[in-house]
Each structure stands twice: as C-alpha cells, then as structure tokens.
Amino acid sequence: MKLKLIISFFLLLCMNVKSQYSVAIDPNYSAGLGQNLAFTNVLYAAAPQGSTYFYGNYSGNTHFYLRRYLPTGALDTSFGNNGTSDSVLPFNGPIVANDQSFYLANTRTVAKYNVNGALDTSFGTGGYFNFTYTGTISNMYINDDLSLMVWKDNVLTKLTVNGQLDSGFTEMPAYSYEVTNSGIIVKSSATGSAYKKYNGNGVQDMTFGTGGIANITEGKIRVNKNTGEIFAYSSNYPVKITKYTANGVLDTSFGNTGTLMYSFPVNPSVYNEVQTIAGIEFDSNNNVYAYGGSSNGVDSFYKTAFIVRFTSNGIADTSFNNGSSLFYRQGPRITEMKILNDSTYLCFNTWRVGYMNNISLGATQYVRRLGFLSTNEVSPAYKNLVYPNPVKDNINISLSSDEKLEYADLFDMSGKLLRKILSVKSDVSGLETGTYILKIKTNKKEYQMKLIKE
Structure with missing residues (x-):
C-alpha cells in the first residue's frame, strides 16, 4: 500500500511538472512589420479578433499611409492597394477599430471605413461627420452598440451608429475616461484626483464614491469593463496597483488592504534597466495583467518587455508562467496589450527610436500554452x-x-x-x-x- 502511495505521488508530481503553463512568442504569428515600418509619427489599433492597423506619416509629415494586418500577423493584401492605403483621411488624429470597420479622425472630422479600406458612405454625410466647433479630437471608443464615444478638447460626446450627434447623450467635461458595461468613469478636472461616474446617457451617478465623486490619487486608472471595478496605477516601477469597487470605494480585500506591490526578482544581470508600466489589462477570469518594459537605448537589444499577472484578489499568480507570475524577455518594449483570449496576448511595441525621432513600431503576439519549457x-x-x-x-x-x-x-x-x-x-x-x-x-x-x- 505504501509503495502504491509513493508511486502515485511521483506520478502526480511528474504530471504537475509537465502540465505547467508557459508564455512565449507565438511561433505561428507572422512578424509582418519586422523592423522596417518607420514613421515620424505612428498610431495603431487592434480589432477584437486580432486584426491590426498602423497609421502614420513620414518624410517630414508630407506623406502618410495606413496598413492593415490579419490576425495571423500577415499583411492583408485585400486592403487598399495590396495592404496599404493612402486615400484615407490624412493623418492628424486617432484610429479605432472593431471587426467590421475602423474610424479615423482628423482635427474635428470623423470618418468611417469598411475593413477593405473603402469609405462607409452610410455614416454621417458621405462617410464623414464634422464637428461645427473648433478643436481637436484626441481619442475615440467604439461602444458595444456600435455608437462612438469621441473625446475632443476635454469634452466627451457621442455619435450614433449612423454618424450623427446622439441627442439623448449629455456631453460632459472629461480629462480622461473609461467605458464599462455599467457606465462611464471620467476624471473631472485637469488637476486633482476627482473622478465621476455617468450612465450611458451622460447622467451622473450620485451614488458613486461620496456624493458622486471618488478621490483616486494613484495616477492613471484602468477599469475592468465587465465588472466596473477601477484599478489605479502609475508608470513608475515597482508595480503598484490599487483597486476600487465599481461604486468608487477602496476594495480592502485586494492585495494588502487595497493595494498590491510587485518587484522583479533580484537579479541585476538580467533586470539591468529601469522598467516602466505601460498599462494594465484583464482577462475573462478578472485576472489583472501589468505590462511594459524598459525603453533605454536606440536599438531593441537594449529594450525589454514584461507581462506580470495577478489574481482578481491581487495575489501574484504563480501559475502564469512556469511557476512564476512574470514573463520577461529582452526585446521591444510593450506599449499596449490586447488580450484576445485568456491565453493570447497581442502586444504593440517599439523596436527602435532613431536619433532623428523616427519610430519603428510593430506587433508581437505571445501565447500561454502547456509545455513551452517542458521536461x-x-x-x-x-x-x-x-x-x-x-x-x-x-x-x-x-x-x-x-x-x-x-x-x-x-x-x-x-x-x-x-x-x-x-x-x-x-x-x-x-x-x-x-x-x-x-x-x-x-x-x-x-x-x-x-x-x-x-
């Protein structure tokens, strides 16, 4: 009996070793951008199923173009002219995409395009919506109902799916914003730490925080869209994340009385550059991911990338990557990450920043699978x-x-x-x-x- 127990123990131990998950570069993802997509300025967007867009200008801002890449990472040759279009709205504003279309903005104009690069003339007037007042569009967000949030001169407004101002939406001052399934969280002033919550029609939720205001002092925020919970963080290292409930109250069950702290393992020969946090994301199990890297040096050889995962309770998740909560590699720094599913991480990154301010930017896809570092x-x-x-x-x-x-x-x-x-x-x-x-x-x-x- 004792021998059977010993054998069973070692069988379970071996199974556990062999069944560890590991994170690595997706070998099936084409690095179609390589290190040759150079711009003076560049913006990018990802659709939920993994298509990517790169929108930039070059040659002293005299030329621009837009490229679309498939979820495999390969150039979409059905888009524009063999994968590239220069007949879209000139580069001077943000880009946002879903799986059916994408939007571009130029100063105070919004344009909608189909995924093949053709203008969607059913939107606005002939494919365009023009704001009548001056200013510059800084950011856009596609809602689940396909309406469009537009952030312009620190005012948040909303366009219908047909490209008209939504008369049922009340504009609001916003110095940053996050959209969730239960409302919109905005920073209400340029200075200070006051945040407010509004419903989908722009009506303030007075039950949020204290008297409708939550004071969040940690710096930036990211909101879990599914739960409405708020996570505050700064770009500084070490990783520090503070959690607030969807009602704007500190969640003391998270981490250590509401805050988690994380530092890389002590190994200066490996972690030899200052790491910065570019952002945080969430998966369907509400795990929390912090990502970023170092950006010192001109070439990618001097840059690093990291992803670290925590449970929804703010505990370092050692099941993430071969017994560690951390994935780290020498390579291009992650500037933005999209979780396509709970095991696929599409990352935008900077490969090179030239001495003349030219940028080479691309995408790397990481996957979490069994046995990348097997025995x-x-x-x-x-x-x-x-x-x-x-x-x-x-x-x-x-x-x-x-x-x-x-x-x-x-x-x-x-x-x-x-x-x-x-x-x-x-x-x-x-x-x-x-x-x-x-x-x-x-x-x-x-x-x-x-x-x-x-």
Whole structure:
C-alpha cells in the first residue's frame, strides 16, 4: 500500500511538472512589420479578433499611409492597394477599430471605413461627420452598440451608429475616461484626483464614491469593463496597483488592504534597466495583467518587455508562467496589450527610436500554452548544438557558418530567467547541480533545449 502511495505521488508530481503553463512568442504569428515600418509619427489599433492597423506619416509629415494586418500577423493584401492605403483621411488624429470597420479622425472630422479600406458612405454625410466647433479630437471608443464615444478638447460626446450627434447623450467635461458595461468613469478636472461616474446617457451617478465623486490619487486608472471595478496605477516601477469597487470605494480585500506591490526578482544581470508600466489589462477570469518594459537605448537589444499577472484578489499568480507570475524577455518594449483570449496576448511595441525621432513600431503576439519549457528530452535535431551536455564548467554553442548568436536565455525549471548569455562560450560552473532550460536566439531561428548541470 505504501509503495502504491509513493508511486502515485511521483506520478502526480511528474504530471504537475509537465502540465505547467508557459508564455512565449507565438511561433505561428507572422512578424509582418519586422523592423522596417518607420514613421515620424505612428498610431495603431487592434480589432477584437486580432486584426491590426498602423497609421502614420513620414518624410517630414508630407506623406502618410495606413496598413492593415490579419490576425495571423500577415499583411492583408485585400486592403487598399495590396495592404496599404493612402486615400484615407490624412493623418492628424486617432484610429479605432472593431471587426467590421475602423474610424479615423482628423482635427474635428470623423470618418468611417469598411475593413477593405473603402469609405462607409452610410455614416454621417458621405462617410464623414464634422464637428461645427473648433478643436481637436484626441481619442475615440467604439461602444458595444456600435455608437462612438469621441473625446475632443476635454469634452466627451457621442455619435450614433449612423454618424450623427446622439441627442439623448449629455456631453460632459472629461480629462480622461473609461467605458464599462455599467457606465462611464471620467476624471473631472485637469488637476486633482476627482473622478465621476455617468450612465450611458451622460447622467451622473450620485451614488458613486461620496456624493458622486471618488478621490483616486494613484495616477492613471484602468477599469475592468465587465465588472466596473477601477484599478489605479502609475508608470513608475515597482508595480503598484490599487483597486476600487465599481461604486468608487477602496476594495480592502485586494492585495494588502487595497493595494498590491510587485518587484522583479533580484537579479541585476538580467533586470539591468529601469522598467516602466505601460498599462494594465484583464482577462475573462478578472485576472489583472501589468505590462511594459524598459525603453533605454536606440536599438531593441537594449529594450525589454514584461507581462506580470495577478489574481482578481491581487495575489501574484504563480501559475502564469512556469511557476512564476512574470514573463520577461529582452526585446521591444510593450506599449499596449490586447488580450484576445485568456491565453493570447497581442502586444504593440517599439523596436527602435532613431536619433532623428523616427519610430519603428510593430506587433508581437505571445501565447500561454502547456509545455513551452517542458521536461522533455533534448530534441535529436539539437543534440550537438550545445556541448558538453551534461556540463560541469563551460558550455559551447555550436552554430552553422551562416548563423550568428544574438543571445541565449538560461531558465530554471520554474521558468525564472537566471542569466542572459551573449557569447558562444559561457562559464556555468556557478550553477547548482540540476536541470535547466536554454533558449537560444540567432539571426536565423530560435532553439530550446534542456541543459543538465553536473
């Protein structure tokens, strides 16, 4: 009986090791933008099913164009002229998209287009809506009923699906805003920390906070659209997130009396740059994701990207990535993240900021799956890539004559990044005896294998 229990324990242990989830770059996503989409200025948008748009100008603001990419990451050649259009509204305002259409804005004009790039003439007048008063449109948001929120000169207004001012909506002053299923949260002044909540018709909810006002001092806010809960954060590191209920009251059950704090594991050789938080997002289970990275340096080699996940109660979720709540890599910094489903993360990122302020921007898709860092044996195709293996002192990475090592990441079996290797020969004598995962990145491809330290 005792022997059966021992065998059962080890079987369960092995199953647990092999069933860990890991986060990695989606190998099936085409990095269609590469590092060559250079603009003087650039804006981007993602549709719920993963199509992306890049809208920018170049050559001293004298030219502009819009590109559409499929959910696979490949250029949509059915859009415009072989994937690119320069016949849309000239670049001078935001872009927003859903799976059926997209909207562009230029100063005080809004235009609606079909996904093939054709103007939707059923919207407004011939496809356009023009505000009669001066000012500049800064932001737009497509509601679930396909009406359009328009943020212009710190005033929030609403257009109907047909492109007319919504006469049933009361405009409101807003210095930032978030739309939820239960209402609209706005910052009501340029200074201070007062936030108000309105219903879908623009009527203030006086039960929100105290007398209709919630004082949220932490900086920026992001609202969980499904629950209406408010999460306040700043761009500064370490990660600090404070949660308020949908009624604007501090939720003391979250984190430590309402606030969670998170710092990267102490490892200055890995986390060697200052990390900044670009934003937070939520999945269908109300898990909280913070994302961002470092932006020091011109080239992507000096940038980093991270995603860290917390439970809805504000606890670091160690089931996220091989026993860790953190995913971290050297590469382009994440500037915005869309969760397409609970295991696919579409990230916009900056690859390069040139000395002349040119920007190369693109998208990277990460996926969370079982077994990216599994305990499987080394693939026979890679058995001569790293030697000796098992190793006592030094490892050597043997590449073909046309390959060049960019870097190799060494992980422990929990998925924690231990070291970044930058040369084909590396001293690993300081490692403890055990099993590790080595991920090698060259100018041609990526490899992943198990490394055994004796």
